[in-house]
Amino acid sequence: MDGRADVRDPLTTAWREAVGALGVASRDASAPAGPGLGAAEARALLDAQLESRHTDLAARQLRAEGHGFYTIGSAGHESNAAVAAALRPTDPALLHYRSGGFYCARARQVPGVDPVEDILRGMFAATDEPIAGGRHKVFGRHELAVIPQTSTIASHLPRAVGVAFTIGRAPKLTAPIAWPADAVVVCSFGDASANHSTAVGAINTACHTAHSRLPLPLMFVCEDNGIGISVRSPLGWIAAAYGSRPGLRYAAADGEDPAAVFAVAGELADWIRTERRPGFLHLKTVRFLGHAGSDLESAYRTPEEIRRDYARDPILGTARLLVERGIATPGEILARDDEIAARVGGRARSLVGASQLSSAEQIMAPLSPRAPGPVAVRAALAAPAVARRERFGRALPEEEGGLTLSQAINRTLAEVLLVEPGSLVFGEDVGRKGGVYGVTRGLLAKTGPARVFDTLLDEQSILGLALGAAVSGLLPVPEIQYLAYLHNAEDQLRGEAASLSFFSQGQYRNGMVIRVQGYGYQKGFGGHFHNDNAVAVLRDIPGIVVASPSRPADGAAMLRTCVAAAAVDGTVSVFLEPIALYATADLHEPGDGGWLDPLPGPEGWASAHVPIGAPRVHGDGADVLIVTWANGLHMSLRVARGLEESSGVRCRVMDMRWLAPLPIDEIARHAAAVGRVLVVDETRASGGVGEGIVTGLVAAGFAGPIARVASRDTFIPLGDAARLVMVDEATIAEAVRKLVGLSHHDAG
Ligand SMILES: Cc1ncc(C[n+]2csc(CCOP(=O)(O)OP(=O)(O)O)c2C)c(N)n1
Ligand SMILES: [Mg+2]
Numbered sequence: 001m002d003g004r005a006d007v008r009d010p011l012t013t014a015w016r017e018a019v020g021a022l023g024v025a026s027r028d029a030s031a032p033a034g035p036g037l038g039a040a041e042a043r044a045l046l047d048a049q050l051e052s053r054h055t056d057l058a059a060r061q062l063r064a065e066g067h068g069f070y071t072i073g074s075a076g077h078e079s080n081a082a083v084a085a086a087l088r089p090t091d092p093a094l095l096h097y098r099s100g101g102f103y104c105a106r107a108r109q110v111p112g113v114d115p116v117e118d119i120l121r122g123m124f125a126a127t128d129e130p131i132a133g134g135r136h137k138v139f140g141r142h143e144l145a146v147i148p149q150t151s152t153i154a155s156h157l158p159r160a161v162g163v164a165f166t167i168g169r170a171p172k173l174t175a176p177i178a179w180p181a182d183a184v185v186v187c188s189f190g191d192a193s194a195n196h197s198t199a200v201g202a203i204n205t206a207c208h209t210a211h212s213r214l215p216l217p218l219m220f221v222c223e224d225n226g227i228g229i230s231v232r233s234p235l236g237w238i239a240a241a242y243g244s245r246p247g248l249r250y251a252a253a254d255g256e257d258p259a260a261v262f263a264v265a266g267e268l269a270d271w272i273r274t275e276r277r278p279g280f281l282h283l284k285t286v287r288f289l290g291h292a293g294s295d296l297e298s299a300y301r302t303p304e305e306i307r308r309d310y311a312r313d314p315i316l317g318t319a320r321l322l323v324e325r326g327i328a329t330p331g332e333i334l335a336r337d338d339e340i341a342a343r344v345g346g347r348a349r350s351l352v353g354a355s356q357l358s359s360a361e362q363i364m365a366p367l368s369p370r371a372p373g374p375v376a377v378r379a380a381l382a383a384p385a386v387a388r389r390e391r392f393g394r395a396l397p398e399e400e401g402g403l404t405l406s407q408a409i410n411r412t413l414a415e416v417l418l419v420e421p422g423s424l425v426f427g428e429d430v431g432r433k434g435g436v437y438g439v440t441r442g443l444l445a446k447t448g449p450a451r452v453f454d455t456l457l458d459e460q461s462i463l464g465l466a467l468g469a470a471v472s473g474l475l476p477v478p479e480i481q482y483l484a485y486l487h488n489a490e491d492q493l494r495g496e497a498a499s500l501s502f503f504s505q506g507q508y509r510n511g512m513v514i515r516v517q518g519y520g521y522q523k524g525f526g527g528h529f530h531n532d533n534a535v536a537v538l539r540d541i542p543g544i545v546v547a548s549p550s551r552p553a554d555g556a557a558m559l560r561t562c563v564a565a566a567a568v569d570g571t572v573s574v575f576l577e578p579i580a581l582y583a584t585a586d587l588h589e590p591g592d593g594g595w596l597d598p599l600p601g602p603e604g605w606a607s608a609h610v611p612i613g614a615p616r617v618h619g620d621g622a623d624v625l626i627v628t629w630a631n632g633l634h635m636s637l638r639v640a641r642g643l644e645e646s647s648g649v650r651c652r653v654m655d656m657r658w659l660a661p662l663p664i665d666e667i668a669r670h671a672a673a674v675g676r677v678l679v680v681d682e683t684r685a686s687g688g689v690g691e692g693i694v695t696g697l698v699a700a701g702f703a704g705p706i707a708r709v710a711s712r713d714t715f716i717p718l719g720d721a722a723r724l725v726m727v728d729e730a731t732i733a734e735a736v737r738k739l740v741g742l743s744h745h746d747a748g
Contacts, residue, residue, distance in 0.1 A: 009057060011075065011288050014310040015319070016337065019330045022323045037085075037262045039327045044108055045085060045258055046318045046328075048115075049078035050337055052100035053315060054344035055119045056289060061345075063293045067352050068123045070137035071293025074100030076286040077223050079255030079314035080188065081105035083281065086265035087219075090180050092163050092472075093146045094156040095139045096188035096223055098287075101314075103139045103146065110143055116344050126354035132503045133366075134357045142507045145179070147471060150503065152495045153193040157202035158460050159496060160187035160218060162468015164206070168215030168276055172450035175422035177472045184272045188221040191238050192228020198460060198491070203248070205461040206278040210247030215276035219269060220248075222280065225287035230300040242280050252282040256317040286312045366505045368543035369569050376609050378564035379557075382602030383418035391418055391446055398604075402596025406439045406582035408552035409515075411599060412559045413440060413477065417447045420475050420563060425452045427462055427479030427515075436481060437517065437582050459489035463514070467496055470510035475566055483518030483576070484532035497572045498541045509570025513562040519682060520716055520726050521580035521631050527718035530579070533711055533726070536687030538574055539660055545612055546660040548576040550633040553597035554657060557610040565612060576659070578630040587634065588641055595634065615663040617670060621650030624736050625670050627693055628680035629656040632727065636680050639732045649740050659689055664696035671702045676739045681710040682727050709735050 008016070037045075056073030063071050074080075078101035087093075089109040095102060100119060107115035121129035122137035131140035131148050140148025147163075149156045164185040170177045193199055209216045224238050243250045249271060253264040261283065268279045286309040290297035297306060310316075322328040328336075357363045382388065388396060397403070397411035416423050425443055431454035434441030444452040455462050459480055466476035480486045486493070493514065500510050520531035538546050547562055549555035555577070565571035587594025600608050610616075618637060621644075626636045633655045640651035652674055656663055671677045677697060681690030690708045697706060709732055712725040737743045 011310065011313075012057065014307075015313045015316045016334055018311075018316050019319045019323075019333055022320060022330050036266055037259050039325070041085060042258070042318065042322055042325070042327055045081055045105065045262075046315070046322060046333065046336065047340065048081040048084075048105035048108055049101050049315045049318055050340040051104040051116050051344065052078050052081070054341050055100065055116055055123070058120065058344050058348040059123050060289065060293055062123070062348055062352070069125050070123045072097050072291070073289055074098040075288035076225060076309065076313070077101060077255070079258060079261045079283060079285060079317070080221070080223060082258045082261035083186070083221055083265045083283065084109075086262055086269050087184060087186055090145055091184045091186055092179055093144070094149055094160045094163075094185070094187040095146060096190060097139070097149075097151070098190070098223055099139060099188045102188065103144075106144050106146065113141065113143055116347055120344070120348050120351050121354065124351050124354045125356050126351065127357055128354070131505070131507065133505045135363065136503050138503060140504060147508055148500075148503050150495050150499060152491060154189055154196040154199035154202070155491055155495050157187055157189065157199050157220075158205070158464020158492055159467035159471065160185050161202050161205050161209070161216070161461065162465040163472055164216045164218035164278070164468070165209060165214070165465055166469045166472040166474060167217055169450060173421070173474070175474060177474065179472060182273055184217045184219055184269055186219045186221060188223055190228060191222060191224040191226060191233045192231065194222050194238060194241065201458050201460045202464060203242070203245070203280075205456060205458060205464070207245050207247040208456050210277050216278050217272050217276050218278045219272055220278065220280045221283055223283050223285050225285045227287060229291045229295065238282055242282070245280070247277065249277065249279040250282065251279065252284065255283055255285040255314045256312045258314065258318045259321055285314070288313070367502050368571065369501075369506065370565070370571070370612065371569055372611050374568045375561065375564045376606070376611065378568050379560040379609055380602070380606040381419050382415065382605065387418055396601065397599045398601035400599070402593055402598055403552050404583050404585060404596060405549065405552045405555045405577070406437055408556040408597065408599060409439050409559060409577065410441060410443075412556040413443055414446065416477065416559070416563050417443065417451060420567065422474040423451065423477060423563070424469055424474055425477045425479070426455050426465065428455060428457055428481050430454060430479050435479070437579060439577070439582070440479070459485050460492055463489045463492035463497065466512045466514065467492060467510050470512045470566075471500065471508055475563065476512045477515060477563070478512065479515045479517075481517060482530055482532065483516050483534075484529040486516055487537065490537055493544070493572070493574070494537070494541050498544050501570055502543065506570070510572065511566030511570040513559070513566055513573045513575050515575045515577060517577050517579050519576070519578045519580060519631055520711070520722065523580075524718070524720045524722050528715040531716040531722060533683045533716065534687065535576070535659060535683050535689060539689065539692065543572070544660060545571055545573040546576060546658065547573055548578070548630050548659055549657060550578065550581060550630050550655055551595070551597055553599065553608065554610060554616065554655070556599050557605075557608050558657060560605065561610055561612060576630070580631055581634060584634065588638060610657065613658050613661045613663050615657050615666050616655045618653040618655065619651065621652040622674055623649050624651045624676045624678055624739050625674040626651050626653045626678045626680055626732075626736070627656060627667055628653065629659065629689075630682060632680040632682045635727070635729050635732055639729050639736065643733060643736055647737070647742060649736060649742065651736060662689075662692055662696060664693075664700060667693060668697055668700035668702055671697055671704065675704045677702070677704065677706045678732070678735050678739055679706070679708040680727060680732055681708060683711060684713050685710040686713050705739055707735050707739050
């Protein structure tokens with residue numbers, strides 16, 4: 001680490017010996033080093049590669065001494081530095097964990113950034129690391145347009161497609177985006193990762209988009225070292241799989257030949273920039289030093305295999321180029337290596353003991369910042385009266401009288417599209433058809449296809465579009481057609497959307513509102529997948545907001561809140577809509593219109609504002625507090641009326657409205673006032689929302705009786721049998737009676 005020959009690792013020894021053995025050329029040093037690669041650029045390439053290599057070596061050395069926390073490196077992949085050199089520093093980049101050479105090369109294009117410092121601080125989990133601040137070791141920096149990634153391989157590809165889609169869409173939008181109009185998005189990944197369904201889906205979406213003649217300036221870079229941890233990729237697989245995909249231009253280059261990489265990457269980048277179509281760069285590399293520091297490579301590779309790769313070292317390739325073209329002598333190159341080794345080693349040493357995150361509050365601060373005041377102000381903003389009149393025609397929403405939940409959401413989406421120029425509404429069937437349940441009806445016709453559009457049938461790509469649009473500064477409102485199908489794409493929400501602000505300290509945000517249609521009670525229609533009532537996967541995602549309106553007026557107000565929070569705080573909200581209540585008009589009697597709400601006009605939006613986490617209480621009963629939401633509210637209000645009439649039991653019914661964060665303080669306050677609590681949970685008994693409510697009540701010190709009714713731990717069957725496994729009014733009524741001592745069973 002200090003550059004002395006006697007402590008050099010075999011890899012460094014091998015390439016230095018090979019460089020020492022290179023003959024000295026007599027060429028003119030000012031001659032171009034290759035097509036487009038000037039002498040200065042070639043030297044810069046070597047520097048970036050050496051910086052990356054020595055941070056890897058330093059990580060291993062420090063780990064051996066008990067310092068640092070991360071040893072997955074880029075050694076063998078440093079030819080990706082030439083890819084960075086072929087792009088612009090303003091081209092958004094989403095990088096593979098072995099793209100250290102790319103990162104170092106890009107940093108050279110932006111004054112004032114020291115990539116070695118950044119990478120080392122990441123390894124030490126230092127609080128002053130520029131992107132994640134000690135929360136992870138990632139390549140990321142706002143000044144370099146490098147968006148940080150998670151460790152989930154390939155999970156960044158759908159977002160990369162989304163960013164490219166947004167750049168392509170930008171000329172048709174009035175809202176500005178974060179990237180130059182002619183930017184090319186670059187995303188890199190490994191050869192094993194190329195098989196992940198996330199990668200396959202993202203690449204397919206890119207091809208589908210190009211085939212549809214929509215612009216998508218995106219360069220996929222597959223850094224193919226032929227292996228994924230210990231599993232070899234079949235020979236020739238990447239070329240076979242991606243060499244001739246419709247709409248995707250394929251180019252390949254060998255990492256040991258930096259001039260070729262630069263030329264091929266440059267030509268492909270230029271083509272993507274002009275044609276606005278996706279390209280696939282197959283970058284052939286080797287992997288040195290095993291998968292990570294903890295990986296004993298000799299368990300699955302022979303020493304000969306490992307040594308054979310030394311000849312393909314990209315740094316040796318650059319050295320050869322410099323020498324052959326007469327740009328540098330072997331001696332100069334080795335001296336440069338010593339210099340960079342010493343600098344990196346010195347910096348690494350000085351960072352031992354760098355300060356790390358020291359409190360839970362500090363760690364969590366960037367997770368989900370909330371500014372409720374500005375959110376309330378934003379949520380009350382309306383488009384000018386003329387624009388509204390033009391959009392809605394004869395009847396403004398406030399002039400329509402009582403509306404259903406689906407109508408209220410529809411009118412509010414229309415208002416959002418009017419007042420938030422960056423907002424986009426998209427998903428399967430949301431455009432021409434106007435949604436499976438008509439919730440988005442008319443939006444396409446009034447707003448136009450640039451901002452309201454149908455997507456291809458892939459939830460992962462729908463969320464990827466949202467992730468890309470949001471990180472580019474727009475305000476996506478994607479729709480997932482059914483809750484059951486969110487599971488197909490869950491990592492895009494959990495791993496990507498929810499974590500971006502955390503891993504970038506808010507430097508990158510992706511505020512969005514994901515509308516999801518869900519829950520049961522569709523009168524026996526549809527079976528499990530259209531009646532899915534499981535929300536456990538949403539409740540534990542750190543930082544996200546889960547909104548679930550029941551009444552039409554709340555649907556409107558809460559949607560405005562979520563949109564405003566996305567814009568102001570970068571909040572990621574899941575807006576869970578109860579399908580069974582979309583068209584519900586009545587509450588107690590047929591024709592009573594008890595589930596219709598008139599919507600206020602803009603002058604009433606401020607007073608109708610529903611802050612995140614604020615529940616609504618119906619009635620002031622003092623016998624039992626029923627805590628519920630969504631379909632549970634409709635059922636509980638009916639039960640409450642029935643019980644009051646039949647036995648004088650008076651319930652107070654709380655509609656939580658928000659499933660994350662749960663309004664535990666308010667629940668506990670009303671529980672204390674009433675004394676008995678019934679939780680009516682239409683989701684599953686295990687992992688459902690009720691568990692959180694009961695735990696919260698106990699933790700808050702509530703000592704009165706608590707009962708809970710929930711749906712059964714099963715999938716929902718087709719037909720009338722569905723009623724047998726979901727909470728119903730009879731079960732709710734019986735639970736209330738039991739709580740107040742009126743139960744038939746108790747009466748014996
Ligand atoms: C979704 C997912 N599954 C498994 C892993 C564990 N894992 C980390 S790297 C890796 C191999 C990746 O190989 P490749 O894509 O070829 O990249 P390379 O490390 O060779 O550059 C695996 C299985 C992961 N990070 N993410
Ligand atoms: Mg690999």
